Amino acid sequence: MRLLAMATAAMALLAQSLAAPTARSLQRRAQVVHPGDAHDIIITDKNTVNATQKANGTMVPNIAPDGVILPLSFTNNFAGSVNAYVTGLDANNKLVLLQPNGQFYYPPRPSGGVPQLITANVAIPIGGRGNNAQISIPGYISAARIWFAVGNLKFYTVLDGNGNPSLVEPSSANPNDPNAGVNWGFVELTWNAAGVFANISYVDFVGLILSMSLAASGQTQYAGGLNSNAVNLICAALSRQASQDGQPWGDLCMADGSGNNLRVIAPIDYMSTNPGAWNGYYDNYINQVWSTYTNTPLIIDTQAGAGKVSCQVSGGVLYCNGDNRGYNKPSVSDIWGCNSGPFGIQGSDNDVHRAVVPRLCAAFVRTTLLLKGGNVQPSLPSTSYYTTGPTMWYSAFVHQYETSGIGYAFSYDDVNPNGENQSGAVSSAVPQQLSITVG
Template sequence: MRGFIRLAALFALTLTTGSLAAPVVKVHPGGVHDIVITSNNTVNATKPAPATSSTGPSRIKAVRDVSTNGQLPLALINNLDGSVNAYVTGLSSNNELVMLQPNGQWYYPTADPSQGTPQPINANIAIPLGPQGSTTNVILPDYISAARVWFAVGELQFFTVYSGASNGPSLVEPSAVNPSDPSAAVNWGFVELTNTEEGGLYANISYVDFVGLVLGMSLLSEDGSTQTALGLQSDAVSVICAALAAQTAQDGQAWDDLCQVDENDNPLRVIAPGDFLSTNPTAFNEYFSEYIDAVWAQYENSPLTIDTQAAAGEVQCTVQNDLLTCAGDNRGYAKPTASDIFGCNSGPFAILDGDNAVHYAVVPRLCAAFDRSTLTLEGGSVQPGLSSADYYQGTPTNHYSHHVHMHSIDGKGYAFAYDDVNPSDDVNQSGVVADASPQVLTVTVGGPSTS
């Protein structure tokens, strides 16, 4: 799930599979009619493609200072022994749908309005990486938003759909949650980024939807400093799958169902529980129920303090008439479900038009506290307040997020929607790198370099 606003579902094509009932999901890639289009795997342009293609700079082999004109150098390091392709997707500074070609120029996908099904993109959009240990240097020719840099051991399939005469086409991306997606058997992953003139670069390694191909990144800033998010250990998918299977044996919940394997039973990816619930809505029923009741009982008798880390400062919240009510907030919070907690964007955690600044600040801090199970711990009456060492120590908890962080080399990674919520004096758990004048964004595929 991106940290960007995406297009709502355009189609509801039927997913026909019985695999999700099995303890481990075996993928079986299908065709265009097996694609399931949701807000999680689409990007919508608000402008059609230009009449002529960009004549931007060709791909170059040396990194240079281009921070002042919107161009962003990428250094892509391949630490895998195999063929790896990179893809770049996003929206241009004019809100046109763009993909990067190997020659360094934007490709502007189109969609035929006469077609009722997704249309494959057959242009040359795969950027082959060099052999194991090599670095491939490319440059994004202009500012970009809602972007992803994808990496795949093999080839990914992208599609477009028509979204109206006044809009551009909508990009249909590979879906991790759909075991019948045309790219389901490919081992892939991505980093998310946006690079604008106003805000500079913001990038993260996202595990909000799934854990797949292992990636790490670093950002060189204009002052010579470097920010890093080293990513997961090289065998993380297998290790996390084993840990979740052990957790299922312990509590009987559907943790092992989050693991997808190929036809030879090799683990491919681990699906986040919120995404898993989108196709298995009865999973994790009542998982948090006793914990939620305990939280409500505790804060009927004593206040919960939410540090908004903003102008509102610390706000006091108490349970009144079965709603958690916070001072200055325009509305209260009902008891969440497991889906609300894992997704952080539904039920009491949905942010609506007209919600005020206090509400905008409380939602991420409250949902993060539920995912990390810190609300009933000693010191948990201030959120965020406890250090990252206290996260996931309570029961029940988000074991997916817990194991993502446990098997990250530096503990960082965006494992649920508000994983960037942390006390002001503690490490940012989310693995974000950001800078107003980025010089080079380096992404490593297959684990960190050993040299």
């Protein structure tokens, strides 16, 4: 009886852990971060912003095109004190960070080869839970991000090849980055003469939970972001998937020394330091796709002037009518990055090629090419995405735990049939206020 009771209790504990996973229960699989200093920074094209003109290190007064500014409102619904940061390039392509006084700060030219810490006051304090902060961006800004952190983020500069300061941003993928132990996230932003475009991106990682709204022309657009416990839920789902297919899905989670999950990184970023991961994962699927479309046309709806183009495999290469070149079989990294191998776009590529690449890659990421109706891309609804393996489970679980099901989980997540939206973007030519909520 005692053994039976012990077994029953053990099963109950197991069921409870599966139903309500905690950060601590998942730390066995998560990478534990060990924040370092400037010498531990790994510089890539994903965590740098390059200016095109030299900056003089001075602070300038509010400068806005035609007197127009972009009002921002930040609200903290998270249990912790939060700071905001705004980084990007101004209208003259100079590197800028927004100060809490509403003025742009232009970092001076750094010296030496080691990234230099920006010591100017560029943290915009929001404060604890329930607090709100309002500030305006005093001019056009591109390649911009609005960052939020529970605590303080560190930004650095290095010289680019032209002698200009290049911003080194926090890295989500480097467990030894100086910011690795901080819970943070960002919203991507472009504001220029055409208006505002902002989106919540999970292309590289899932971190601090954010949502946003854009007031414009008497209407409000919303992007709901993720469930408040999404990081733990996604980590639990990835861990279960790893136990099913033996792939390193659980290793995408990063935790602090106490076992608290901080973020989930995208597989393509994990593969940058673990190049052998998921080797052969798509091989059988790709072979089936190539076999299917050797005798059957694959129709790509360019959703542009070229209309629907017919594609077919010949001699091991997929060719599309009107396309300037064909497509070889992709690797798993080609699929998840959508910017290498057959999905790398060259300057000489024509409009048909530039339209086919995102639609073809999106179909591979979502594993829809062999589904009924998958011979036309894009045509299937989002309920058909990630329904069969092998697939990109990171993207699948991100969308599963989004409050509205939308928000970029890979670079071409805005590829959808007409009328559907998976991207989680807000935009307007006449913005009145961009509001972002933490938590």
